[in-house]
Amino acid sequence: MDYNSFEHTTFDSLEQFEDDACFYILKIANESIAAKQSFNLVLCGGGTPKNIYAKLANIVTDWSKWHIFFGDERCLPFDHSERNSVMVEECLISKSSIPHKQVHFIEGELGNIAAANEYDSLLNAVEDFDLVLLGFGEDGHTASLFPGHEWDNSKNAVAVFDAPKPPSERVSLTPSRLSRTKNILFLITGKNKVDAFKQWQTKNDLPVSDISALNEKKIYTFNVV
Template sequence: MQLTGVETQVLADTEAVAAETARLILDAAADAIAARGAFRLVLAGGSTPLAAYRLLAQAQADWAHWHLYHGDERCLPPDSPERNSRAADDVWLAKVPVPREQVHPIPAEQGAAAASAAYEPVVAGAVPFDLVLLGMGEDGHTASLFPGHEICPGPLVMPVHDAPKPPPDRVSLTPSALCRSRRMLVLVTGAGKQAAVARWAAGDGLPVARVAVGGNALVLLDRVATPSMPPEPDLG
């Protein structure tokens, strides 16, 4: 299938999406370091990005020139397993020699408003990013930009309150920041995403669609997330 306004690729399964994501990240890193001496990557939360991070933990790369940021974060203590930064550290960053001063977690434990203000200059000093990694929720949200929530047009980082999934308080990069990137990867996996993908294909103004169109995005879907490709029957 093809989503309007963005490049789209359908892969066999979640594992194939993770493998292709890891490959594209490594290729983008090599190109950015060769061209500009640094690679600036925005990380996403969720199971499929974590699968890609596990593959990166086994890879060889010029880690000393990687600079890592987060697209969003939950307002939880820094050591909470529900934090995006903690999950990325556990499966990947604790296992490779990226300098810790080049890993930039969102200080969401300060609260949504204070953390947004603190992260704004960090993002301002990093854009344009070389690559932004995003996922999509079953409601069509991406990062912590949810349907029906006002998206601040000016700031690069915004506080999020009353999120429809816990925790209610979060911090998110805005489209103004996410779209200031040389390339964007949007990962969509699982049968639970079919309805949102169908809405996206029909032109519904979901947050993920708005961001992807403005971000030079490649959308990687697995087969079961694609409405026109139902799951294969279990013959076992």
């Protein structure tokens, strides 16, 4: 989706960036639970959302209605510190009351092909997401969709080979499945993202350009100048 179709908010402080992200997640959660008694949320990995997830664990909500999914995962042992699942478990899952059976991890320890096939099958039975959170790398990647790579966009999830940053093997949701969401929020921080972010704004030739949402499309940035 063209950058100009997104609502872009720039924050003056990291605390404000994180607090507003939490507020927005809670807003969509409340709306979704009121409308259909469930909230389907896709989480992103990386360093940017860690404090957001930690703050989110302290909100007042009906955790029994939350269903957690992952935009991507690194193919590493299940307890490896670089796994997205480990970070989310430590920051959010273990400190909230989300039922563990409603946290749908990508089992990267199975290897990228097996894990992608399993998650693809799981998502066949899942309705559209209510909110997708995505990051943005200094090379312009999002989830584990890297510039210059190709993927089968008819799938929900795909195996990733030869990622330009370790580990080389990963699993990622596809742009088509990430776009099956009512709302989407990109969380972007850091001066090292400036060049890639300008590329998104001007050329629309990055993987993010293939991702959209049915309703609200937002970008939050801090220190990307």
